[in-house]
Amino acid sequence: MDEKLKGLTSAEVAERVARGDVNADVDVKTRTIKQIVLGNVCTLFNLINVILALFVLITGSYKNMLFMLVIVLNTVIGIVQEVRSKRTTDRLSIVAGSHAKVIRDGAQVEVPLNDVVRDDLMVLGRGDQVPADAEVVAGAADLNESLLTGESNLIKKQIGHKLMSGSFVNAGTVTARVEHVGKENYAAKISAEAKQRKAVNSEIMNSLNGIIKFVSFIIFPLGAILFSREFFSHSVAFNDAVLSTTAALVGMIPEGLILLTSTVLAVAVVRLAKSKVLVQQLYCIETLARVDTLCLDKTGTITTGAMEVASVELVGSADAAEVDTALASLAVADEDPNETAQAIIEHYAQSAVARLSVVRIVPFSSDKKWSGAAFADGRAYVMGAARFVLGDGYAAVEGQANELAEDARVLLVARVDGFTDDGDMVGTPEPLGFVCIHDQIRATAAQTIGYFKDQGVTVNVISGDDPRTVSGIAQKVGVPGADQYVDATTLETPEQVAAAIERYHVFGRVKPEQKKQFVIALQERGHVVAMTGDGVNDTLALKQADCSVAMAAGSDAARNVAQLVLVDNDFASMPKVVAEGRRSINNLQRSASLFLVKTLLSMSLAVLFIFLPWQYPFQPIQMTLISAFTIGLPSFVLALEPNKDRIRGRFLENVIVKSLPGALCAVLNVVAVNVIGYTSLGLDYSQVSTLCVLLTAWVGFLLIVRLSIPFTPLRAALVVVVVGGTVLGATLLHGLFGIEPFTTSMTVVFVACAAAISVVFQVLYRLFGSWHAKRLARLA
Secondary structure (H helix, E strand, O other): OOHHHOOEOHHHHHHHHHOOOEOOOOOOOOOOHHHHHHHHHOOHHHHHHHHHHHHHHHHOOHHHHOOHHHHHHHHHHHHHHHHHHHHHHHHHOOOOOOEEEEEEOOEEEEEEHHHOEOOOEEEEOOOOEOOOOEEEEEEEEEEEOHHHHOOOOOEEEOOOOEEOOOOEEEEEEEEEEEOOOHHHOHHHHHOOHHHOOOOOOOHHHHHHHHHHHHHHHHHHHHHHHHHHHHHHHOOOOHHHHHHHHHHHHHHHOOHHHHHHHHHHHHHHHHHHHHOOEEEOOOOHHHHHHHOOEEEEOHHHHHEEEEEEEEEEEEOOOOOHHHHHHHHHHHHHHOOOOOHHHHHHHHHOOOOOOOOOOEEEEEOOOOOOOEEEEEEOOOOEEEEEOHHHHHHHHHHHOHHHHHHHOOOOEEEEEEEEOEEOOOOOEEOOOEEEEEEEEEEEEOOOHHHHHHHHHHOOOEEEEEOOOOHHHHHHHHHHOOOOOOOOOEEHHHOOOHHHHHHHHHHOOEEEOOOHHHHHHHHHHHHHOOOOEEEEEOOHHHHHHHHHOOEEEEEOOOOHHHHHHOOEEEOOOOHHHHHHHHHHHHHHHHHHHHHHHHHHHHHHHHHHHHHHHHHOOOOOOOOHHHHHHHHHHHHHHHHHHHHOOOOOOOOOOOHHHHHHHHHHHHHHHHHHHHHHHHHHHHHOOOOOHHHHHHHHHHHHHHHHHHHHHHHOOOOOHHHHHHHHHHHHHHHHHHHOOHHHHOOOOOOHHHHHHHHHHHHHHHHHHHHHHHHHHHHHHHHHHHHO
């Protein structure tokens, strides 16, 4: 064995391990189970509810702590979903080549990838992924660096050339000395940002967090004032003052809306899983439903990553049969065929074209840019780049070659007299034909692009490939404006990037950092951007995008940073995700208005009863009755119905517009009942509280009816269940919910208030609805 190829000794390996020159801890990691649990448990929302539960615990009224069940369920759903995504992602990250072949003590051995050390000699063959940056010291091979650079063409590597971690050996065998390990590796540097957890950009989450932050800012000062007012000024018993104050504060927190959102999105996750889509962040479903700009990486997204023969074109009057025979024979003669040779083999697999017996092979050389073979019948052919094969004779076919090269990789096949001992061609090569190779386009790509066009989503194709090739493929799948393209190497400043992304939709030779710049430029112009990709070169852009989508067959870095992973590597799944997002978000907007009625009502009443001379009329358990039948149950039913309407307007505005009529009517009811009950009819606190609870439930019923229009059998059944459940709680379970039997005066007040408020509600609902429709029309 060559002295230079004996590799490290055991002592040298131990020395490098001791000083930390090991290829360890380079993978992108998902969050640990502990981090997931703590992240879902330790939230401001949970803290507020726990504090309120402790106040109720002091009074000994355990039934009034029932609201904590919602908090527990919400937390469990969040933990279960994220753990499920983590485990699926971790399984996807297990690669076949989990070991590397290295030479140590003069012998070839297999070691785990993380045990490779600096200066190790690695032996890499076809299909192996390069685990660490290295320099070739022996052999030659074709490398696929598309996961790193986005460039799908194979790169020839010989002695002295550098190998980048993350690339794949497509053909040949090399021995390479490791130069960088761990975080020093090229792939590790690109994906370093991906290791940081990305904050979720969700309008729903931001709206809910905004509500919680606002409530947390006012809840305890307001609660302290309300409690002091009742306990010290109105001489309400301590326990009663605590319960009524807690009821006011619990009502302000839309805890059921948080649970509903988590549940609806979790259901969407399960549905998408059946379509081979892994959702790693719940709220990204919403984000994709709002996307107006989609940035696609060509390789692995529009194309499958495999190569195929687009056509075989003759030069002049060449014989078609001879061209086919030459191509098929050259491809079969290759002992270790690369993707181009495999594409030719596949092209002729079912044909009757003759394959000649080979007697000599001249392997491909990066210097010569061609390969060749001599056959038993005396014929010899070469195949490669026309300019290098023909030399001075290239001018004769240049026009045809350039025309074909507009949307394919073009190779010339030529007849030669033979080869010298050094492997050079003998005689003048005679051009016979061109074989046009291009990336295999996914069968569903055009249909998927068409879907996004119909939905008004702008599609941009951003690739590391030659811009002419990218443009040709983009035109074939129907990307608007694909005939115009930009070579990203000409874009040197962020200003140039911003100007280009505004005008063009196809970009080639794009560097990883430029992909991120494209996304930033679009976001700065107010666009909601989705990015798809599968390589390490895509991770920066994936992390920056509002919604990121990766292919399962791509790099670990891309999968882990992405919010959605297409497990079957099929871009055609994207419309299902958008449709599922629309169903979820549109239904959530409709259902959320029920929860916001309670929040707005509780806030308003908490302030009013600081100044009114009566005790706050609700207890926590009564708010649970209202929440269960007039908010919780109907909201869950309505939120799971089919709905593919396009999302319009802002989430919080859409919800508040539908909530305000109900909240205003409920406040008017409560104030009217307190004034009439205490001043005119002499009702006691329990009777007034009963009327307030049932009239608030009545307002909720009115809103449910409006939201259920047009009625379906399911919605009609829902209305019946809502009425039946509320009546059941107020009669058979009246003791649990603190509901008093009706007297004549109570009945009169209830009927009068219910009738009056029904009219007011309908008027307000139409007024707010009309105003909102006009506003959406102006925004559109």
